[in-house]
Amino acid sequence: MWGSGTPCREFIYSEDLADACVYIMERFDFKDLAEGGTDIRNTHINIGIGKDISIKKLCEMIKQIIGFEGHIVFDTTKPDGTMRKLLDVEKLSGLGWKANVSLTNGIQKTYENYLVSSIK
Numbered sequence: 001m002w003g004s005g006t007p008c009r010e011f012i013y014s015e016d017l018a019d020a021c022v023y024i025m026e027r028f029d030f031k032d033l034a035e036g037g038t039d040i041r042n043t044h045i046n047i048g049i050g051k052d053i054s055i056k057k058l059c060e061m062i063k064q065i066i067g068f069e070g071h072i073v074f075d076t077t078k079p080d081g082t083m084r085k086l087l088d089v090e091k092l093s094g095l096g097w098k099a100n101v102s103l104t105n106g107i108q109k110t111y112e113n114y115l116v117s118s119i120k
Contacts, residue, residue, distance in 0.1 A: 002078035005056030010048050010086050013106035016099040020047045023097045048087035049099045058103075065107050
């Protein structure tokens with residue numbers, strides 16, 4: 001793996017992302033987000049879960065889910081990149097939406113789908 005494994009990233013399951021998009025499109029309009037104004041600044045909605053995980057912990061989680069028994073090597077000669085990427089999902093939460101699929105379950109579902117598709 002590139003880097004030290006210490007940077008943190010936020011992940012969302014694809015079906016949750018799609019669900020959030022539909023939820024917003026069906027329930028809200030620009031005027032709901034502009035608070036009576038006409039300015040488009042600060043009317044965006046971040047879609048995420050508001051929780052991050054280190055790349056190292058993510059690798060360990062994937063390793064456990066797929067049953068990999070090898071050793072994960074982090075190549076610290078490669079860059080880590082931005083140390084943290086985490087969205088502020090307060091606006092989305094305030095609109096009444098939250099993700100349904102945990103990271104662990106999302107990885108499990110993705111892996112199971114991969115296994116099924118690789119058999120075909």
